[in-house]
Amino acid sequence: MSAAAIKIDQVQKQFGKNVVLENVSLEIPRGQTLALLGRNGAGKTTLIRMLLGLLKPDAGSIQVDGCDPTKEAIELRRRVGYLAEDQTMYGWMTAVELCHFLNPFYPAWNQSLADDYLERFHIPRHQRIERLSKGQNVKLGLTLALAHEPNVVILDDPALGLDTIARKEFNRDLIEHLQAAGRTVLFSSHLLDEVEAVADAVAILDGGKIIRQSATETLRSEVKRFVLNSVEIAGVTPPPGLLDIRVWESQFVVTVDGAEPFMEQLTALGVEHQIVELSLDDIFESFVIGRTQAWPQAGMPIVV
């Protein structure tokens, strides 16, 4: 079996003239929790639907837990745990009825584990789903996604619509029940501050392309913000990994992917600078809405 639990290779998808995914490649090793980050409409849900065999890619190949979703979608869905964004379930059923109902669909379904999750997540067993809270609904969805003990779990923005505390609680459950069990998790989200605590690695999807994939810690160490004097910066050549420039009074605030070489360059030139550590939220912002056009040329006046 391949070392990668999920392997996406040069996948393309377009709806009419709208290109949603363009040559997307991604590998998630077994046991890793990867957060797929992207703005609304970036193509996260489309990619996830392809992983489950719900959409067919126009080009490229996908392997999930050794299965090709375009050919073995049913077998794949038996093996994978999946929680959709804003998942709808039968409102007239109770949690326990839904578990009993889904039991025969999954050969590896473990009813005692499902009961255990219901207990741990404080989901009333005999209360109709329509009367559960949003948080309880999401946790019930997670129970259904985990009760057949899948190797790979795909969560499509599961905390969407939850309040801050419920999201934190959900993430805590996620860490406790998924990461501890060594499962591979693909976790799509646009709430980055909460992803930070959960994800081993992140992939940033923007405009239908993966623009960055890295271990979370590596990303945080490689992407940094530099605060420079506006006079001194005119002599510095723009770094290759420049993500964002902001002018703040007499200072330039520059975000760079590849902080180490840039820091060496500044030190060599004797340019005074301050380094600011960034949160995942700031890093994501720099990647998707960063502006790089304002780098000053030598001899040009700087408009502040």
Added chain:
Amino acid sequence: MDLVLQSLFYKEWRERRRTFFVCLSWILCGVVYVTIYELASGYRTPVARFGSICMVYSMFMTVFLAMRVCLSEVTQGTLPFTSSLPVSLSWVAVIKLVGGIISLVGPIFLGSMILALLLALGILEQVPQRRDGYPSGFSIGELTSLTPAAGLILLAKVTSVASVSATALFMVLVLAGARRRQESHIGFLGAAISFAWILPTEARMMLTRAGLFYLEDWIGVLFPQSMVIYYGYGDGDGVGSFSDLDISNRIWLPLCLNVLMLCGLGYWFTQRYGTRSLDLTGRKNRRWSWPSLFSWISFPHRGQYFSLTWINLRQSVPLALAGLALACLMSFANILTSSYTEGGAIQLTVYSLSSAMWIIGILWATVVGSGIFAAELTPGLGHFWMSRPLKMNHWFWLKYLVGLFAVLTVLDGTTILLGWNMLSRSPLDPYINNQYIHDRNLLSWSYIACFPVLHAMMYSLAVLGVCWWKKPVRGAVMALAIFFISTMIMASIHGISEFDPLHVYNNLFTAESQGQFDLSGNHFPPVFGTISAITVLTAYLASRKVKQLEF
């Protein structure tokens, strides 16, 4: 006009114009049909025929319009936005109500004006209304035509009653739906109410039979639909049919009083519109709900097919039972309004259930077909299903077959079981010689041969409609419209009318009553063979449509 109202009217027109053109097309097609039919057949009953078209039209379009008027803002999620505008929701409701009524009634008036022109020009003629009905073998050709003026007055009366009656049904539906959360709820509720709306048509006759003549002319204040009763007659040669109408002596004053009542209902609606909390957790505030009994006796299912059968039975059987209850109610109401009071009402209801079930079955098979598929094809539940390890094709066919089983078992199976004694015509049964039972279409072998097949086709057509459009009410209406329009057209064309399924059933029943039950005659094999083929074909097309959801 106030600029705010102008804006609201403009928005209402933009939202309602498509429905308005559907309504207009329906009525204009009806007028064309009436004109061609009357010119070709020479029966001279255009007013009655137009009135009966308006009656069928209002049964369907009121449901559609009520859904849109009550809940289009909830469906589209624009109610919070509208509530935040500096105009009261009551005014928004007034504009919506007026827009709905104009869309509903406007086409009736336009159609009536065209017909009036044809009557005034002498292109069409109208015979007098007959209150006592035609004796057997009567030829309508013996009647002299009304003067154009008298014909126009009759048309004005029928148009007014049809318009007020349609508006009254519309008001009842919008009031019932004002605080609902889903359009489909009003759709299903509306289907039941609009069929039940036919029941009070007999109210005037009931009062006459009860000797309450002084109330006869005033019952229209409460039930405007009772002011005109339409009758259809087969022609002496058995190849054509003509319509007659029975109209109340007093029309205008009861109608005005009814309009006043409708204004009151309209005011009530404007106060209720948009007042229900849209918070989804609002359901928790319900004081009482059915206990989840099934949950306590639930156990892990053994196989996928068992699981799917279980869930489909839980969805389709309660829906079908509602249809059975409606048929029982209709049958019971028929007995109460009849002059036959001898015998136990319950036993008579049971025995005469088939006389209501044939038509309720046609309606309710579509309700079950659209109801059980529609919710599953919404993005939320549709995604829930598609992401399960299950082939959509298997899912579809199991759901289809379980739903069909529920329709045939609960609706037709119960009717057949309860009326089984009627088949044997046992002289020991005290009810067999009851005059009421004798006068009705009892359960017969002809019923067993024809109606379950017809109901299966209606179910299948509704399933196709829903799978095609993913909209429950549109699917059900499409199925019913196809059935009613095709039977109406078939019944109107000489030579083709013999192939009308209801005509085939009537001929089989008549022959059976005379002791000759033979399914090889009366065009039964080609007609019901075709119906069976349509059932299978539509189910196949629906399965193809569902399969497309996989990729």
